[in-house]
Amino acid sequence: MVNGVSSAAEQAEQLKQDGNLYFKKNRLGAAIDAYTEAITLCPNVPVYFTNRALCHRKRNEWARVEEDCMRAVRLDPKSVKGHYMLGLALLQRENYAEGIKALERALDLGRGAHPNSYMVEEIWQELASAKYKEWVHESAKRTLALQKLEKSCEIALQEKLVHDLSHMMDDTDEVFSSTSEQLAALKLIFSKAAEADKPTDVPDYLCCKITLDIFRDPVITPSGLTYERAIILDHLEKVGKFDPITREPLHPSQLVPNLAIKEAVGAYLEKHGWAYKMD
């Protein structure tokens, strides 16, 4: 190659810089053109795709977001932004299951890289709201199915009562009372079955003593107490190097993920999707 003529990779990098500049000025069309040119020169750089996806996202062109992010995560399976925007695009077309999976992947990757970044918080917010919507959707279906089943059972019991009464003349009192007992038991069973879908308080042992919110990324201190990672790091930086409850000395390096609580939270949320609601 002649001296002075830059390589394809260098040109593509320059185009990306241009694209970023256009993006900052909100000239999305120009930015997309620049990234597209960069991709033509170097089709294997995941960032060109995620940057272009970000432009499409701003324009609400979700099919294009999805396409670019798919290519980005194929090139770099660890791309936080790729998985994140892919998840958002999937949710846009109401593919909750796959969208949530992509957001969860983004959250895990993001926490590994920068546990405190704004991205992690943003991804969590999107994930929680998707999970909440999914729960609203699913629980409505469950409630309806249960109501129908309960009605059918009631009718069946009443029909049985009529049948029993017409076949035996004695002991009608007993037939009546046993039916009303059965109806009461039925009601109880169905109200128990609906319990998990009824929003109440999250148990204290699944909530951080500082945020008072359900754990997302719990860490345990040498005192045996568990806190939300972001908030305890904030405390150690701003308030002091001590455990907020026991006041024992505490350093960030002593924090260890509490995987048992994390699993317990996961299991709880699986059953009680309403707890994803953020206000």
Place this chain on the structure above:
Amino acid sequence: MTSPSASSRKVLSKIATNRLQKELMEWQVNPPAGFKHKVTDNLQRWVIEVNGAPGTLYANETFQLQVDFPEHYPMEAPQVIFVPPAPLHPHIYSNGHICLDILYDSWSPAMTVSSVCISILSMLSSSTSKQRPADDERYVKNCRNGRSPKETRWWFHDDKV
């Protein structure tokens, strides 16, 4: 005190708002005994009625606490003062400022309004004499420009009362 203190002027952060909403909900279900939160739509300033505990020097007396939350609550302590007339107590100044370490140097974000209230009531209950701190006049004069107790360099009287 009606003038907004330096610590309460800024709006609450998202974390602070979220946490205060949870505290308020918990308070409504399970308020600390002897306290009543006066309902307002101001999350950043709580006014709380305190009843002196039966069998103590303050039995049958009612006081008002004013709690102002800073932008970065609970990473910073709330400002807690008695609305004058404040209880006659060796650690409570006549302008309502309270000399209690957990409100200043010993604050921890794991404490809540509810736990702070309980500490204040126990400070009242364990008092054996109804009198002002020895330096009351000097201290109150120094605070005349509306200074927040959080700006005071406290020298804590003792741990017993």
